[in-house]
Amino acid sequence: MRTSPSDLVSPAVRRAAAHLGKLIRQARLARSMTQSELAVRAKTSPSTVMRVEKGGVESGLGTVLLMLEQLGLLHHISELADPTTQALLEHKGRKRARSSAVADLDF
Structure with a gap:
């Protein structure tokens, strides 16, 4: 059985997604835009807008x-x-991360 991304998220991520979705919905309604109009502009489907x-x-x-x-x-x-x-x-003073473990290349 395939695992859905929604099965792997923490409660904090769920709250953040719900908050962001609410902000997007409020902004869309404040601009008198339908989900279909936003979907066309964002190059996605109305069902995706609804899910977000x-x-x-x-x-x-x-x-x-x-x-x-x-x-x-x-x-x-x-x-x-x-x-x-x-x-x-x-x-x-780092610009990039480096592994702290030494690679074991002894075959």
Whole structure:
């Protein structure tokens, strides 16, 4: 039996998806746009718009970003920042991650 992405998400992810879906729905309604109109603009199906608005986690990130773009909300994603990550990167001075384990190449 195949595992669905919705079976693997944590409660926190479910809450975040529901919140994002609610924001998308409110933005769409505030702009007097139907789900079908948003679907055409975001190059997806009305059923996908409906699932995203209901907090579904199965849709791809690109689809959600296209919806946000069509609603004029994409710039909010660009403004996201994590000061903790920035502080850790500055402290460690790393530009990329490296494995700490030594590869065993002895055949």
